[in-house]
Amino acid sequence: MSNLFELKNLSYGYIDGGKKRMILNDLSYSFKKGVFYTILGPSGSGKSTLLALASALDAPETGSVHYAGADIKEMGFSQFRKHHMSMIFQKYNLIDYLNGVENVTANMGAIKSRDKNDLAYKVLNQVGIVKSKADRRVTRLSGGEQQRVAIARALAKDASLVLADEPTGALDTATAKEIIALFKRISKEFGKTVIIVTHSDEVAKNSDVILHLTNGKLVEMGSEQSNVTGE
Amino acid sequence: MHIFQLAFLSLIRKPTKGIVIFSVLFMIFSLIFTGIIIQNTITASKDYTRKALGGNVEMKIDFAKAMQDIQGASGETRTEIENQMVLPENMAKVLSEDAAVSKTHIERTLYTSSDSLQSAVSNDGGSFGISLASPVGGGTSLFLLASNQNIPLDFDKQLKLEDGSFRTDEDREKDTVLISSEFAAKNNLRVGDNVAVKLFPEGEPVSFEIIGLFSGAPNHMVDQFYISEASVERHAPEQLKNISRVVWQLKDPFDIPDFLASYSVQMPSEYIYLDASTEQYNQLTKPLDVMSTVFDLLMVVIFIAGAMISIAIVTLFVRDRQFEIGLLLANGESKVRILSQFSVEIFFVAVFAFVGAFALSLLSSDLVASWIAANQLVESTQPSQGMFFINDMISGPQLTMSQVAESFKVSIDGDTLLALAVASLGLILAAISAPLSVILSYKPRKSLQN
Ligand SMILES: Nc1ncnc2c1ncn2[C@@H]1O[C@H](COP(=O)(O)OP(=O)(O)O)[C@@H](O)[C@H]1O
Ligand SMILES: [Mg+2]
Numbered sequence: 001m002s003n004l005f006e007l008k009n010l011s012y013g014y015i016d017g018g019k020k021r022m023i024l025n026d027l028s029y030s031f032k033k034g035v036f037y038t039i040l041g042p043s044g045s046g047k048s049t050l051l052a053l054a055s056a057l058d059a060p061e062t063g064s065v066h067y068a069g070a071d072i073k074e075m076g077f078s079q080f081r082k083h084h085m086s087m088i089f090q091k092y093n094l095i096d097y098l099n100g101v102e103n104v105t106a107n108m109g110a111i112k113s114r115d116k117n118d119l120a121y122k123v124l125n126q127v128g129i130v131k132s133k134a135d136r137r138v139t140r141l142s143g144g145e146q147q148r149v150a151i152a153r154a155l156a157k158d159a160s161l162v163l164a165d166e167p168t169g170a171l172d173t174a175t176a177k178e179i180i181a182l183f184k185r186i187s188k189e190f191g192k193t194v195i196i197v198t199h200s201d202e203v204a205k206n207s208d209v210i211l212h213l214t215n216g217k218l219v220e221m222g223s224e225q226s227n228v229t230g231e
Numbered sequence: 232m233h234i235f236q237l238a239f240l241s242l243i244r245k246p247t248k249g250i251v252i253f254s255v256l257f258m259i260f261s262l263i264f265t266g267i268i269i270q271n272t273i274t275a276s277k278d279y280t281r282k283a284l285g286g287n288v289e290m291k292i293d294f295a296k297a298m299q300d301i302q303g304a305s306g307e308t309r310t311e312i313e314n315q316m317v318l319p320e321n322m323a324k325v326l327s328e329d330a331a332v333s334k335t336h337i338e339r340t341l342y343t344s345s346d347s348l349q350s351a352v353s354n355d356g357g358s359f360g361i362s363l364a365s366p367v368g369g370g371t372s373l374f375l376l377a378s379n380q381n382i383p384l385d386f387d388k389q390l391k392l393e394d395g396s397f398r399t400d401e402d403r404e405k406d407t408v409l410i411s412s413e414f415a416a417k418n419n420l421r422v423g424d425n426v427a428v429k430l431f432p433e434g435e436p437v438s439f440e441i442i443g444l445f446s447g448a449p450n451h452m453v454d455q456f457y458i459s460e461a462s463v464e465r466h467a468p469e470q471l472k473n474i475s476r477v478v479w480q481l482k483d484p485f486d487i488p489d490f491l492a493s494y495s496v497q498m499p500s501e502y503i504y505l506d507a508s509t510e511q512y513n514q515l516t517k518p519l520d521v522m523s524t525v526f527d528l529l530m531v532v533i534f535i536a537g538a539m540i541s542i543a544i545v546t547l548f549v550r551d552r553q554f555e556i557g558l559l560l561a562n563g564e565s566k567v568r569i570l571s572q573f574s575v576e577i578f579f580v581a582v583f584a585f586v587g588a589f590a591l592s593l594l595s596s597d598l599v600a601s602w603i604a605a606n607q608l609v610e611s612t613q614p615s616q617g618m619f620f621i622n623d624m625i626s627g628p629q630l631t632m633s634q635v636a637e638s639f640k641v642s643i644d645g646d647t648l649l650a651l652a653v654a655s656l657g658l659i660l661a662a663i664s665a666p667l668s669v670i671l672s673y674k675p676r677k678s679l680q681n
Contacts, residue, residue, distance in 0.1 A: 057561055057676040082563025089679065092554040097244040098237075106232040107562050137244065 004193050005031040005161055007218075009063035010053055012046075023049050025216030026063070033160065036187040036194045038204040040221075041213035047197040048165055050213060054195070055087050055163050056080050067161070085161040086154030090169040091143070093150040100124060100134040100141065100149045104156050123156045124149065127182055144175035151182055155190060162186065164196045168203060180206050234568060238575040248548045253580045253587075255544055256658070259537035260588035263654050266530040268596045271647055273519045273526075278485075280515050286333075286481035288490055288507045290323070290498075292316050297502045315500040318474040322499065326479055331490055334480040336384050341375040341463065341470055343429050348373070351413040351453040372454065375430065377471075379460045383409075384478055385452075386445070395422035395443030398459055406465070408439040409457040411448045415441070428456065430467040437466050534658065541662035545577060549666040556670060557678035566670055573666045581659045589651065 007029050013022035023046035031037060041047050052058040054065060056077040065072045072080040081087075086107075094103045104120040124134045127148045138146055147167055154162045164183070168176035180196075180203050187194040187208075196203065204210045210221040242249045297316050301309050327335035350371045376383060381398040393412050408426065420426065420441055427436040439458065448455065463471050481490060487507045495505050549556075552573075559569050 052676045055561065057679070058674070078560075078563045078565060080563070081561060087561045092558065092679075095555055095558065097241045102232065102240070106237065 002033055003030040004033040004068060005054075005195075006066040007050075007054060007063070008066065010050075010060045010065070011062045011216075012049055012053060012058075012060050022216055024053070024060070027217050028063075029211070029218045031193055031195060033193055034187055034191040036184055036206075036208045037196070037211060038207040038209075039195065039197045039211045039213055039218065040201070040204050041197075041199065043199055045213045046216065047199075047213055050218075051163055051165050051195075051197050055085060057087075084159050085163060086157050086159045088147070088150045088154060088162065088164040088167050090166040091146075094138040094146055094153075096139050097137075099137050100129055100145075100152075103138060103149055104134075104153045107153050107157050120152070120156055123152045127152045127155070128178075142175075143171050144179060147171065147179050148182065151179070151186065155186060155192075160191070160193055162192050162194045164194070166198055167196060168198070168200070173202075176200075176203070234572040234575060238572050238579065241572070242576055242579060248551075249576070249580050252541075252544060252548070252577060253584050255537075255540055256581055256584035256662075257587050259533065259541070259658065260584050260651075260655055261591050262533045263530060263537070263658075264588050264592035264651050265595055265599065266526050266533065267647060267650050267654065268592055269526050269599055270523060270530075272596070272599055273523045277516045277519055281484045281487070281512060284484065284508045284512055286484035286487060288326075288479045288481065288487065288505050290318055290326075290477045291504055291506050292318065293502045293504055312502065315502050318477055318503065319499050320474060322497070322503075323474060323477045325497075326477075326494055329479075329490065329494075331481050331483070331486040332479045333482045334380070336476065336478040336480070337379045337460070337474055338384065338476040339377045339460070339463070339471060339473060340475040341377060341430055343373050343375060343431055343434070344370040345373055345428060346370040348414075348426065348428075349417050351411065351417040352450055373428065374455045375428070375463075376455055376457050376475075377460045377463045378457065381459075383457050384476065385457075389447055389449075390445045391447045393444045393446040395441070397443060402442070403459065403461050406437055406439045406462040407442045407459065409443040409445055410441055411453040411455070412444040412446050413448070413453040415444050430463060431470055434467055434470075437462065534654070538658055538661040541658060542665040545662045546665040546669055549573065549669045553673070553678040556673055557675055560673065560675035561679065566673070570667055570670050573670070574663050577663055577666075578659065581655065585652070585655050589648075592651075 007027060010024050010027040011022065012024040013020050015021075027050070039047055039050065049058075053060050056065070056072055059073070059077075067075065067080060067084050094100075095106065098106060101117065101120045101124060104124060105116045108116050108120070121131055121134060125131070129145060129148050129152060133141060133145060134149075138149060141149065150167075151162075162183070167183070168179050171179060183194050183196060184206055186192050194207075196207070198204060212219045212221060294316075297312055301312055304312065323335065323337055326332065348371055376385075378384070381400065386392065386397075392409075395409075397409070398407050408428075410420065410426075415421065418426075422441055422444060424441050425438045426441060427438050429436050439456075439462070445457075460471070479490075481487060487509075491505055491507055491509075498504060556569055560566070
């Protein structure tokens with residue numbers, strides 16, 4: 001399998017009380033196409049920071065991010081965000097004055113609006129949102145349903161990379177399980193590279209590759225398990 | 232999705248922000264519009280006053296100044312000053328040739344007496360305290376007013392033709408006269424009768440045909456005869472010396488300031504000046520000027536305060552939408568597009584506020600017009616005159632309150648609308664500059680945090 005997405009020697013730190021504290025330390029990793037990754041780590045370990053760099057919401061101090069062999073900085077951060085990836089957060093993933101289907105179509109590329117609607121309904125249906133719910137204002141959907149709409153949006157956008165920061169963090173266990181199953185499905189059925197950041201072992205169990213964020217570096221579980229010391 | 236569609240859905244489905252921004256803009260627009268309408272009404276009423284006062288300029292002798300200078304002056308200086316207190320004939324001619332002048336009235340007063348005619352001046356009231364000195368050699372003192380125009384100036388305001396008619400161009404060859412109905416009654420004269428009058432005390436009597444009787448003359452003017460300059464020229468040209476009044480009637484009252492500016496400096500003496508009812512005009516319009524300044528200031532304050540309130544409110548609403556902005560940025564939307572959508576939303580609300588405020592100002596403009604007319608003008612003139620009548624006007628119709636109110640009611644025209652639109656647009660641009668800078672300063676990651 002080819003490397004779709006690469007993080008090369010990323011370093012990033014915050015100035016805390018006048019002192020610089022490094023969160024990511026010369027971090028490198030290559031993600032392959034169609035694989036479902038989870039990144040595990042305790043709260044405060046820098047998972048969100050890593051995802052922000054990976055999704056071009058922020059720039060690394062040193063190092064670079066590459067998509068399909070190209071540096072995303074050269075590609076343009078917003079071009080990368082617009083065409084190649086889709087981001088899902090814990091909550092506030094949707095525009096609250098739009099309904100489900102509008103949230104999905106608002107983010108689609110340049111195709112005819114009629115086709116857009118058809119495709120949006122189809123994708124929503126695939127993630128378990130029937131038409132009557134798709135036509136509802138997203139504020140009147142449950143947390144799980146909202147995450148489904150967000151996943152549908154990512155799918156409909158037809159970007160190869162889906163990044164998610166604690167997407168089940170605000171959901172109950174049963175719903176969380178369904179959402180994780182859905183992520184797994186989109187990586188298998190649609191060939192998406194899914195990278196989920198979580199602090200839940202339960203979520204991690206379902207993924208193809210589990211990564212640990214430790215001391216500012218990503219460590220693959222299993223291969224270098226000896227390095228993963230409990231914190 | 233198109234930004235117009237997004238903007239529309241945002242306004243319809245989350246109406247609170249729209250309603251608040253609408254209310255604020257409506258209030259500010261209404262205040263500014265009313266201010267502009269008040270300013271326009273003030274301008275209109277000043278123009279009306281200027282027009283109603285007429286386009287007349289009179290050359291006058293500054294007696295007050297002359298008297299002051301004469302006091303304590305040597306005999307020689309005194310004579311010199313007295314010699315300057317004459318309306319210069321050449322100036323009358325020079326100014327009458329100005330393109331702005333439509334008509335020049337020149338009047339000369341001739342003093343004479345009659346043995347046969349009886350004075351109609353009543354001595355019972357003695358209201359004016361003017362004692363008419365008996366002419367040398369006895370008889371009745373008479374004043375002949377020789378005018379170069381068919382209708383003498385006094386008929387523009389004070390005097391009314393009671394019987395007969397005015398002189399026409401055709402009877403320039405004849406010697407005609409207008410006398411007061413009081414004088415006619417006293418001497419048993421009628422229209423069509425002839426009276427014999429000497430043009431100066433030692434002159435030969437000339438027969439004048441009475442062509443009209445007038446009323447409305449104050450007691451001291453009932454013995455005044457209105458004759459034509461042509462008659463004097465025919466019978467006693469050497470008497471055509473001193474001008475008693477010169478009035479230039481301008482085609483357009485608004486030419487007055489320029490006319491005064493160019494000719495005032497050419498007056499031959501410091502005791503001769505040009506007057507154009509500027510006194511009355513200034514007196515009438517002074518409260519309007521004060522009001523205009525006050526409203527100018529108020530409008531600047533309202534505009535600045537309004538812009539600040541708008542900026543504050545719009546900024547609040549944009550901050551309230553930071554997750555939305557963060558989300559859009561995270562999805563790769565450009566800041567320009569987000570900014571455009573927000574601007575469209577505000578513009579859309581602003582158009583409604585503009586239309587609403589404009590409709591309200593249509594209603595209020597009538598109120599404003601009558602309020603200015605009823606309160607500002609009357610109050611300003613009442614203490615001194617009791618009634619809004621411009622009595623001292625050289626000529627022109629009497630200007631009444633109701634006329635003024637009537638004529639400047641309609642004050643919303645294309646120019647006003649343009650002024651309103653420009654003011655509103657300025658305010659909106661100020662209000663939009665806030666989200667512009669807020670959104671441009673947003674870092675996508677930061678706006679998704681906290
Ligand atoms: N803007 C910031 N300024 C300073 N410190 C920050 C900032 N954002 C995050 N941090 C700190 O960096 C560390 C990593 O944060 P984060 O990436 O959010 O971790 P995680 O998502 O794993 O909980 C935490 O200790 C956090 O307090
Ligand atoms: Mg986090």
